[in-house]
Amino acid sequence: MEFKDYYQILGVEADADTPDIKSAYRKLARKYHPDLNPEKDAEDRFKEVAEAWEVLKDKERRAEYDELRRYGGRPQNDFEPPPGWRSSASGESPNFSGDFSEFFSSMFGGGFAQGGAGPRAQGFRGQDIEIEMPVFLEETISDVSKPISYELPVMESGQLRRSKKSLKVKIPAGVGDGERIRLRGQGAPGQGDAPPGDLYLHIRLVPHPVFDVEGHNLLVTVPIAPWEAALGAKVTVPTLDGKIHLTVAPKSQSGQKLRVKGKGLTSKIGKGDLYAVLKVVMPDSTSPDVEALWQELAQKAAFDPRTEWGNKGGGKS
Template sequence: MDFKDYYKILGVEPTADDKAIKASYRKLARKYHPDVSKEAGAEEKFKEANEAYEVLKSPEKRAEYDELRKYGQQGRPFQPPPGWQSRAGAGAGAGGFGGEDMGDFSDFFSSIFGGRAQQGGRARSTGRRGQDVEMELAIFLEETLATESKQVSFKVPQYNPAGQRMADITKTLNVKIPAGVVDGERIRLKGQGAPGVAGGENGDLYLIIRLAPHPQFDVEGHDLIITVPLAPWEAALGAKVAVPTLTGKINLTIRPDSQTGQRLRVKGNGLLDKKGQRGDLYAQIKVVMPSSTDEATKALWQALADKAAFDPRAQWSK
């Protein structure tokens, strides 16, 4: 089953409003309607446009799809993340342009929203929905680049059929951290909260992402900042310095006459963004003096000062 990017199918941006989505859908539906179009594959394109509009015209379905879109790319094999359970359901109002029904929606649609759209909406459970669970999830910067799932354990409240509180249980899930997560972001895992009462749907699990402080890197958006200490002679003469990154060390060239506070950009060694592309690493230079010197070293510093005749505060007198 391949992932379907409904925004690309309709030719709109993910930020498009309802008016733009409807206009684009109508344009495609007229173009590919089987009664008028002679283009090859028109019927299939008409079906795709119908399906895309069925999802994006509904605020509830669109909100769920936007969350799911983090996990897939157009035309690539796709599996819903663990615990995915659509709250929108199949929804109402099938048929698309002119009320036509071009047959069942795709396997992708069915796996996410529970089958083809049907007239008249869906039956609603008379039971009570389960309680949502919220927890903070601390992750290391290195884990944001990992492809492996992260094991998460949390307490889930339990209720008997009469709605009375019972002892909590501990639930464990393997969670794939989506690319581009930032500190404080909320990730919803559908149906992984408390079970519903009397047939009601399960609550959801909300993970609040907390990026653990790193001993070497500061975070600015999807970029990383690392302070690179240099001896005075390294800054003056230039040097090759081994600098750590999240995936190993790189050799950084320090040019002669470098200054404290100067930043050197190392492209593509930052954090992932929502599109799966990495930000940059900025190496910020900091000139550091030796902690102690003997008399012979002090004499060399004095000779250097006399030779250089350099006044770093000369601009104050201007």
């Protein structure tokens, strides 16, 4: 099994703090998002980046991953965990699948469903299996079918072994982060004539490179030029199902929010809203002519944004 170096994937140091890791994730996710990057390997790179963030954002998983990494894991190695190693985080969601790698599933999936891996008495119902299902925000707009693979504990000739099972599951529109979807009879087989257990999908919304989620609402940062903030402008803003045009009013400020009804996440009670958060961005460089215009503006405006501090005079205070 190939070891995944999540720090290398995100291009950060092993001692990077969570905000730096999140910043690196969002930059790479935006770069490789399939809707924004037409290259053939963009989707695979996007999933790899999302998997790295899923581990490193969680304090417990990151600590366990660091332990494995110190044990000797390096990319391209035929990696095996230390003898007897088991993720303590696997109790929360014992199996993982969906768009994540075999390494992720093996290291953090746990293996068997909660309740122990031992064989059940003859005639007992099969174990329930729980799988974490990553879902992209775009996939919540309408019903979507996703392939999954997971392992089941089965008894053969008195020996307990793992058997791999694959199927396609329907993820309903409006599914939310943390929801559980029950698939009857798709868990471990029962003993004797007893029925099989059920499969439970734990929905985890994958962090998006453009949108932040607040409940069923979405937030998107909209960069605007200083003159657009001063004079007003029409700007193009992305949504989950296409682009829209918004009007920025004159004298707009950084941090100001523009509400777009019905462009948030779908839910069972309706649709949330999209909030476009304005951010005034200065040009990286300017020509002498543009510098002269700024100087002229400073003189004619005679504006001091810090008057509440008791400054006197113009903007040079």
